[in-house]
Amino acid sequence: MITLKGVRKDYGGEVTIGPVDLELPKGGLTALVGPNGAGKSTLLTMMGRLLGLDEGTIEIAGYDVVETASKDLAKIVSILRQENHFVTRLTVRQLVAFGRFPYSKGRLTVADEEIISRAIDFLDLTDLEHRYLDQLSGGQRQRAYVAMVLSQDTEYVLLDEPLNNLDMRHSVQMMKHLRRAAEELDRTIVIVLHDINFAGHYADRICAVKDGSVVEYGTPERIMTDEVLTRVFETPVTVVDGPNGPLAVYY
Amino acid sequence: MAEMTASRSRVTEPPAAAPSPARTSRTLSTGRARRRYWTIVTVLSILAVGFAFGLLAWNNPMPVGSDGFWRIAEMRSTNLVVMIVVAICQAVATVSFQTVTNNRIITPSIMGFEALYIAIQTTAVYFLGVAGIIAIQGVSQFLLQIALMVGLSMLLYGWLLSGRYGNLQVMLLIGIVIGGGLASVSTFMQRLLTPSEFDVLAARLFGNIANADASYLPIAVPLCLGATAVLLWSSRRLNIVALGRDASVGLGLNHRRETMRVLFLVSILMAVSTALIGPMTFLGFLVATLAYQFADTHDHRYVFPVAVLTCFVVLSGAYFVMRNIFYANGVVSIIIELVGGLVFLFVILRKGRL
Numbered sequence: 001m002i003t004l005k006g007v008r009k010d011y012g013g014e015v016t017i018g019p020v021d022l023e024l025p026k027g028g029l030t031a032l033v034g035p036n037g038a039g040k041s042t043l044l045t046m047m048g049r050l051l052g053l054d055e056g057t058i059e060i061a062g063y064d065v066v067e068t069a070s071k072d073l074a075k076i077v078s079i080l081r082q083e084n085h086f087v088t089r090l091t092v093r094q095l096v097a098f099g100r101f102p103y104s105k106g107r108l109t110v111a112d113e114e115i116i117s118r119a120i121d122f123l124d125l126t127d128l129e130h131r132y133l134d135q136l137s138g139g140q141r142q143r144a145y146v147a148m149v150l151s152q153d154t155e156y157v158l159l160d161e162p163l164n165n166l167d168m169r170h171s172v173q174m175m176k177h178l179r180r181a182a183e184e185l186d187r188t189i190v191i192v193l194h195d196i197n198f199a200g201h202y203a204d205r206i207c208a209v210k211d212g213s214v215v216e217y218g219t220p221e222r223i224m225t226d227e228v229l230t231r232v233f234e235t236p237v238t239v240v241d242g243p244n245g246p247l248a249v250y251y
Numbered sequence: 252m253a254e255m256t257a258s259r260s261r262v263t264e265p266p267a268a269a270p271s272p273a274r275t276s277r278t279l280s281t282g283r284a285r286r287r288y289w290t291i292v293t294v295l296s297i298l299a300v301g302f303a304f305g306l307l308a309w310n311n312p313m314p315v316g317s318d319g320f321w322r323i324a325e326m327r328s329t330n331l332v333v334m335i336v337v338a339i340c341q342a343v344a345t346v347s348f349q350t351v352t353n354n355r356i357i358t359p360s361i362m363g364f365e366a367l368y369i370a371i372q373t374t375a376v377y378f379l380g381v382a383g384i385i386a387i388q389g390v391s392q393f394l395l396q397i398a399l400m401v402g403l404s405m406l407l408y409g410w411l412l413s414g415r416y417g418n419l420q421v422m423l424l425i426g427i428v429i430g431g432g433l434a435s436v437s438t439f440m441q442r443l444l445t446p447s448e449f450d451v452l453a454a455r456l457f458g459n460i461a462n463a464d465a466s467y468l469p470i471a472v473p474l475c476l477g478a479t480a481v482l483l484w485s486s487r488r489l490n491i492v493a494l495g496r497d498a499s500v501g502l503g504l505n506h507r508r509e510t511m512r513v514l515f516l517v518s519i520l521m522a523v524s525t526a527l528i529g530p531m532t533f534l535g536f537l538v539a540t541l542a543y544q545f546a547d548t549h550d551h552r553y554v555f556p557v558a559v560l561t562c563f564v565v566l567s568g569a570y571f572v573m574r575n576i577f578y579a580n581g582v583v584s585i586i587i588e589l590v591g592g593l594v595f596l597f598v599i600l601r602k603g604r605l
Contacts, residue, residue: 050497074503085353085495090549097276098491102503106487108276117274130280152502 001026002047002156002190007056009042017042017212019056026061026155028204029182029189033196033223035233039212040192041082041160047190048079048158060156074102077156078149082164086133092144093129096120099151119151123177138165143174150181157181159191163198171195175202196233196248200224208232224248278550288553291545295560302567303331309575333463333527334566336475340524342558343479344517345535346542346551350493351513352419355543358536361423362407363430364400364521365530366437369456371396373437376444376452384451393467393526397474400522401515403429408514412507419510455529457584460570463527471523478516486551489513493549531584537591538562544598565591 001023008018017039024030032040045051047058049065058065060077078099096119100112108116120129123143133141142165149157162178163171179202182189193199199206199220206223208216210232216223223229224246229237237250279285307327313319348359375383387396407429411422441449455462482489491499492509499506524531542558569583569590577586 045497048501050500070500070505071503074501079497079501081497084498087493087549088355089543089547093274093276093280094278094549098494098498098502101491106490113275116276129274149501 001059001061002188003057003059004043004047005057005059007043007046007058008054009039009046009051010054015212020212020214022207022214022217024188024190024205024207026188027182027186029178029191029202030205030207031191031193031199031203032207032209033193033199033232034209034215038209040209042212043209044158044160044190044192045079045081048077049073050079050081071102074152074154076154077158078152078154079158080145080149080160080162082160084145086141088132088134090133091130092125092133092136092140092147093120095133095144096125096129096147096151099148099153102152115153116151119147122150122181123147124173139167139170142166143170143177146174146177150185150187155186155188157187157189159189161192161194163193163195171198178202196224196229196237200248201245220246278548278553284547288546288548288557292557292560295545295557295564298564299560299567302564302571305571306331306567306574309571329463329465329468330460330570331567332468332472333460334570335563336468336471337460337524337528337531338563338566339479339559340475340520341531341535342538342542342562343482343555344520344524345539346554346558347482347489347513348517349539350489350551351510351517352423353493353495354423355540356536357423358532358539359517359521360530360532360535361430362404362426362518362521363433364404364518364525365532366430366433367400367403368396368525368530369437370433371399372452372455373440376448377440381448381451384455388464390466390470393464394470396526397470397519397522400525401518404518404522405515408511408518412511412514457529459529460583462529467527471527474519474523478519482513482516483552483555485509485513486555489551490549493551529584531587533588533591534562534565534584537587537595538565540595541598 004020004022006019006021008016008020010016020043032044034040042051046053047060047065049070053066060073063073063076065073065077093116096116097108097112099119100108100116104112120126123146125140125143125147128136128140133144136144142162146159146162149159159178162174166174175198178189178191181187182204191203193203200223201220203220206216206218206220207214208223208228215232216228224239226237226239229239229248233250235250237248239246239248241247279288307324308315308320311320311323313323344359349355349357371387372384375387377383379386386392407422407426411425412419441452444452488504488509491502491504492506492513494502496506499509538558538561541561542554545561546554546557548554565587566583569586573583573586
């Protein structure tokens with residue numbers, strides 16, 4: 001379970017995130033949605049202890065993210081940011097192997113190699129595993145980073161817009177991979193999404209963030225309505241019945 | 252955690268085929284890459300030994316192996332030790348610095364080490380005249396210069412990285428600005444010197460092996476080896492730091508502490524090298540870039556040795572050429588910048604990437 005209590009972050013002057021109180025249960029896939037600048041990524045990076053809080057506490061599986069040693073948290077929660085500085089002359093497999101750092105400190109064991117192989121296979125990167133990162137397309141590289149986060153083998157996985165740079169096919173594949181990770185590997189995945197329809201179809205819970213606070217939180221059925229979406233995104237949205245569930249139309 | 256992993260492995264079926272032995276994350280996993288790496292290390296080692304021997308033996312009037320030969324060689328060996336120290340300092344410091352700053356095209360010199368060195372030398376001559384050059388030589392003065400350079404950089408890092416909005420880019424920018432400021436003050440003072448004073452000073456402002464004094468070595472060698480040992484030992488963590496702040500924090504590394512630690516060690520290495528022989532702006536950058544080309548891996552455990560060997564080959568090669576072909580004893584930075592720059596351009600243009 002991820003618990004946020006009175007979490008606040010000031011960006012100097014008018015921009016303030018929070019106070020946010022939120023409880024995300026263990027298991028399943030939670031999507032954070034909302035307009036630009038609402039504070040979705042800020043909340044996510046604070047949960048992943050990449051950004052300090054100004055007030056409040058965040059607990060993941062009972063561990064306070066500020067108090068707990070970073071190296072212990074690395075075995076409980078993993079986080080992937082939107083933009084990643086990529087190192088040249090690094091192969092996909094070597095990148096994924098970094099995910100084992102919290103356990104092996106860089107000295108990989110046979111068990112580590114197996115987990116790495118599984119993460120690579122899981123994201124269909126088997127054929128690319130010895131390719132260098134700079135020889136990959138944006139989407140492939142994105143998958144490699146997700147594989148690294150999965151090989152970190154944490155219960156909680158936080159992803160900041162993993163669908164960036166991905167085309168239709170790869171976006172769908174990525175969401176299916178994450179869905180499978182949540183179900184088969186029993187991970188709790190929190191993900192920032194831009195496309196409300198992806199959230200509506202693949203997430204178990206949707207958390208709508210607006211102006212630095214959580215305005216709606218519930219199942220996709222509850223969030224995917226004209227009234228809620230129009231209010232959250234401040235643009236007219238009509239939800240229609242699509243072949244695979246509700247579909248938000250906003251253009 | 253262990254039982255969780257076990258239950259997960261039951262759910263995710265392992266691939267049908269048994270994992271082939273090729274599935275390893277080791278650096279240089281293919282035979283070809285390993286052969287290439289060790290060939291390069293061997294060639295560099297042979298060159299290094301060749302130049303080292305050449306420096307001891309070339310123009311040595313006594314027959315090789317005789318008593319007199321070794322006596323002359325011993326007198327020349329101080330320069331050799333100085334070059335080894337400088338090669339280690341520059342190579343290890345630059346590679347580490349580029350890693351913590353996530354930037355492959357800068358050198359730690361821009362943090363103002365050299366500007367400070369130049370300012371110290373110029374100030375001494377400005378206030379004390381030619382005698383100033385003598386006044387800032389000696390073991391305690393050498394130590395003082397190292398302490399000043401390390402102190403300045405720690406002040407800069409500590410202030411800028413531990414602050415609330417501390418960030419590396421701002422630190423680098425302020426480092427450059429301070430360096431530029433010191434350089435301008437030095438230039439201004441140099442304008443006011445008499446030609447003879449300036450002449451004496453100018454000799455100190457090129458990287459020159461002959462600037463080093465054997466009495467400095469008992470301090471320089473342990474500092475250099477100590478800092479290098481710690482950095483080599485941190486190689487695995489440096490590999491993580493290279494991924495950037497967010498990724499390394501996510502993997503459980505205390506990124507700020509790691510950065511501070513590496514920058515502190517870098518400042519020791521750079522201070523030793525600069526106080527020993529003077530500014531060598533281009534050398535570190537040149538060898539770090541070449542080392543990445545040669546080693547062809549991200550892994551610091553493999554990059555460091557190649558960088559040190561490359562640095563020694565470049566340095567001793569330049570010294571050998573200067574001494575035995577141009578009879579210009581010691582001033583190596585000039586030839587390194589000329590030839591090294593051309594080699595550098597050649598390698599980069601041929602490979603098309605940094």
